[in-house]
Structure formats: C-alpha cells, structure tokens
Amino acid sequence: MSHAKPWKGFVLSGLASSAGYALLFAYLNDREAMAPFFQKENWWLPVMVAFAFSLAHGAFTGYFWDVLGVRAKPRGSKS
Amino acid sequence: MTEFIALGADSVAFLLIVGFIGGLVSGFIGSGGAFVLTPGMMSLGVPGVVAVASNICHKFPKALVGAYKRHKYGQVDIKLGLVMAATAAVGMWWGAGVQQSVRESFGEAGSNLYVSVAFVVVLAIVGGFVLRDAIRIYRAGTTEHEEEVSRLARWVRSVEIPGTMMTFRVAKTRVSFLFVLPLGFATGLLASTIAVGGFVGVPGMMYVLGAPGLVASATELVIAFVMGLGGTVKYAMGGYVDVRLAMLILLGSLFGVQLGAIGTTFVKPYMIKVVMATIMLIVAVSRALVIPVYLGQLKVLAISAALAAFLKQVSFVMMVLALAVGAIIIIGAMIRGHRAQA
Numbered sequence: 001m002s003h004a005k006p007w008k009g010f011v012l013s014g015l016a017s018s019a020g021y022a023l024l025f026a027y028l029n030d031r032e033a034m035a036p037f038f039q040k041e042n043w044w045l046p047v048m049v050a051f052a053f054s055l056a057h058g059a060f061t062g063y064f065w066d067v068l069g070v071r072a073k074p075r076g077s078k079s
Numbered sequence: 080m081t082e083f084i085a086l087g088a089d090s091v092a093f094l095l096i097v098g099f100i101g102g103l104v105s106g107f108i109g110s111g112g113a114f115v116l117t118p119g120m121m122s123l124g125v126p127g128v129v130a131v132a133s134n135i136c137h138k139f140p141k142a143l144v145g146a147y148k149r150h151k152y153g154q155v156d157i158k159l160g161l162v163m164a165a166t167a168a169v170g171m172w173w174g175a176g177v178q179q180s181v182r183e184s185f186g187e188a189g190s191n192l193y194v195s196v197a198f199v200v201v202l203a204i205v206g207g208f209v210l211r212d213a214i215r216i217y218r219a220g221t222t223e224h225e226e227e228v229s230r231l232a233r234w235v236r237s238v239e240i241p242g243t244m245m246t247f248r249v250a251k252t253r254v255s256f257l258f259v260l261p262l263g264f265a266t267g268l269l270a271s272t273i274a275v276g277g278f279v280g281v282p283g284m285m286y287v288l289g290a291p292g293l294v295a296s297a298t299e300l301v302i303a304f305v306m307g308l309g310g311t312v313k314y315a316m317g318g319y320v321d322v323r324l325a326m327l328i329l330l331g332s333l334f335g336v337q338l339g340a341i342g343t344t345f346v347k348p349y350m351i352k353v354v355m356a357t358i359m360l361i362v363a364v365s366r367a368l369v370i371p372v373y374l375g376q377l378k379v380l381a382i383s384a385a386l387a388a389f390l391k392q393v394s395f396v397m398m399v400l401a402l403a404v405g406a407i408i409i410i411g412a413m414i415r416g417h418r419a420q421a
Contacts, residue, residue, distance in 0.1 A: 020326075021326075021330060024323065024326055024327075028086055028091075028323055029085050029086060031083050034083070034322075034323065037320075037322045037323075038083075038318050038320075038321070039318060040315075040316060040317060040318040043312060043315035043316040043318075044315070045315075045322070046136055046311065046315045046320040046322040046325065047136075047308070047311055047312060047315060049322050049326065050136055050137070050139065050140045050311065050322070050325060050326070050329070051140065053140060053326055053329055054140030054141075054143050054144055054329070054333070057329065057330065057333050058140070058143070058144035058147070058333055058337075060333075061144070061333040061334045061336075061337045062144075062148065062337050064334065064337075065334075065337050065338060065341060070338065070341060071341065072152055072340075072341045072344040072345075073344040073345050073416070073420055075152070075153070075344075
C-alpha cells in the first residue's frame with residue numbers, strides 16, 4: 001500500500017525544531033544568557049521551554065520516521 | 080543560582096545517545112532511562128539534585144509525545160492513567176518524606192543504601208515474576224495470542240464494592256478504585272525512591288488490574304507525564320532545573336520514543352514483558368554490586384577505596400548495558416515483526 005510522505009509537515013516542524021536547537025547551542029555555555037532560566041521566580045520558564053520543544057521537536061521526530069518509511073503497522077493487519 | 084556547568088562536545092554526545100536509547104525503551108515499555116541518565120549526568124559533574132531535576136524536566140515532554148503517539152494506536156487508557164497519577168502523587172509525596180528522614184538519620188551513604196536496597200528488592204521480585212510469566216507464555220506457544228488475565232486480576236475484578244467501581248474501557252477492566260489506589264501509591268513511592276515508578280506501575284496494571292501489556296505500558300506514559308510535570312514545577316521553583324541538559328536529552332529522546340511507540344505495533348504482546356524483565360533484572364544486579372560500597376561508608380563493612388571505585392564503575396556499566404540490551408531486543412523484535420508483515 002502506498003503512503004503519501006508528509007513532506008510539508010516534516011519541513012515546517014524541522015525548521016521550528018532546528019531554530020529552537022540552534023538557539024540552545026548558540027547560548028549553551030553563555031552563563032549570562034542562560035541565567036534567567038535558573039532563577040526560582042522564573043520557574044515557569046523551563047516548563048514553557050519543555051512544552052515548546054515537545055511540540056516542535058515531537059512533531060518533527062514523528063514526521064522524520066514517517067518520511068523514512070518507519071510507520072506503525074496498520075490496525076487489523078496480520079502480525 | 081544553580082552551579083553552571085560548561086557543556087563540551089563529549090557531554091552533548093553522551094546526553095544525545097543515552098537520551099535516544101532511553102527514549103526508545105520508554106516509548107516501548109512506558110519508562111526507563113532515568114537510572115542511567117541521572118548517574119550519567121552526575122559523572123559529567125552535574126550536582127545530584129540538578130541531575131534529578133533535569134531528568135524530570137525531560138521526562139514529561141517525552142512522556143507527552145509518547146502518550147500522544149500511542150493514544151493514536153488506541154493503546155492509552157487516559158482515565159486509568161489519570162486516576163493512577165493522582166494516587167501516585169500522594170505516594171511520591173510520602174516517599175520524598177521517607178527519603179528525607181532516612182538522609183537526616185543515616186546521612187548520604189544511608190540514603191544511597193536505602194535506594195539501592197529498594198532497587199534490588201523491588202526489581203528482583205517484580206522482574207523475576209514478569210520474566211517467569213514471559214517464559215510461561217513462550218513455552219505454552221501462545222505468544223501470538225492476547226495475554227491471559229492473571230488469577231489475581233480475575234479475583235480483583237470479581238470483587239464488587241458498591242460506590243467504588245470504575246470501568247476502564249481501553250484497559251478492558253472494571254475494578255474497585257480501592258485496588259487502583261494502593262497501586263498508584265506504590266508507583267509514586269517507587270518513582271520518588273528509584274526514579275522509575277513504571278517498574279511497579281506497569282506490572283501492577285497488568286497483573287493486578289488485568290490490563291493488557293500494551294495498554295499498561297502506554298498508560299504509564301500518562302502517569303509519567305503528570306508526575307514529571309509536577310516534579311519539574313517543584314524542582315524549578317527551587318531553581319534546580321538545568322533546561323540545557325533537559326532539552327539536550329530530549330533531542331535524542333524524542334526520536335527514540337517515537338520509534339519505540341511504532342515498535343509496539345509490530346511486536347508480539349509478550350515482548351513488553353521480556354524487555355521489562357530483562358532490564359529490571361540487570362539493573363537489580365547492578366544496584367546489588369554497590370550495596371557493599373555504601374555498607375563500607377557506614378562502617379558496617381571494611382572495603383578498600385580501590386574495590387569501592389571498581390564496584391561503582393562496574394555497576395554503572397551494567398546499567399548502561401541494561402538499557403542497551405533492552406534497546407537491542409526492541410529493535411530486533413521490530414525487525415522480525417516488520418519482516419513477518421512484509
């Protein structure tokens with residue numbers, strides 16, 4: 001059975017995920033830039049960042065395996 | 080501010096690789112990875128509490144993505160997951176109190192000993208039971224069939240306590256809330272002690288409530304999400320979360336969790352039990368190896384510094400091995416399942 005590859009979603013989510021990780025790597029060892037993420041009063045920042053990455057990178061990794069052809073077995077098919 | 084650790088290429092590579100393998104195992108059996116990630120981060124120079132906090136911060140988005148994926152395959156019982164998570168929160172809170180009093184009474188070595196003994200006892204008993212069941216299914220030649228409901232679960236289902244009965248449609252079970260409550264509590268207690276509550280939660284849902292292995296392991300991801308989110312908020316309020324570490328682990332972990340979730344649709348149902356038991360038993364041996372080290376620190380046993388360092392090293396290598404063996408079994412089973420379908 002042929003399956004259309006979700007190139008559009010793959011590219012868009014890939015761009016979003018890459019942008020997030022590019023920022024992370026750019027400031028990875030920049031103590032000053034990262035300081036707000038460690039402050040107690042900014043406790044919501046790591047939580048929001050984690051949600052944002054799970055959305056962008058979660059979508060990207062899903063499309064990634066799909067584009068590679070690694071997909072779930074259709075329900076009801078013989079094992 | 081929490082100690083700021085400079086992250087080099089080797090640290091990043093370690094977090095990506097272990098993240099991927101841990102994610103693969105989590106996507107498949109519902110939990111895993113924390114027992115390698117937390118000590119692994121500490122070996123990179125990360126303080127213990129920051130390693131625990133950062134691991135939890137990567138756990139909830141990973142569990143969210145895994146739960147969403149497996150929900151699409153019809154494997155997640157959201158209601159069971161939320162009920163278990165609510166009671167697990169109580170267990171986690173109680174477990175944290177126990178940990179604190181052990182640390183106050185017996186110091187760091189006493190606390191480490193308590194955690195290691197908990198690891199060994201719980202994992203050896205539960206892992207041995209799960210392995211025995213997997214071997215029984217294999218010998219009976221019923222690996223292709225839907226799993227049989229255990230005798231205990233049949234009894235639990237037969238107990239009617241008016242006003243407490245709950246139906247869990249995806250898990251195909253109707254049980255009293257009074258049985259779910261201690262199970263969730265034990266999951267949370269274990270999560271706060273050894274950081275992997277799923278080692279009790281998943282077998283509990285299978286053998287006590289009668290949920291199929293696939294549903295139990297998928298539902299565990301809902302519990303992990305709720306507990307991970309709560310834990311992240313708690314640790315972030317103390318300023319302990321290093322978001323860089325968490326997001327680096329997540330980079331590899333989400334590739335893994337997606338693959339592990341896809342894998343569950345290809346393998347025979349009993350493979351969940353095989354992977355879980357294998358990991359649990361190797362980890363139990365690994366933690367048993369460091370018990371003499373902590374007994375030495377408490378002056379109960381005379382042990383040389385060289386031997387203590389050697390045992391710690393072997394123990395960590397065995398934990399990495401546990402995760403790697405689990406990942407190899409999953410990938411092997413996926414390939415076989417894929418070939419059988421083709």
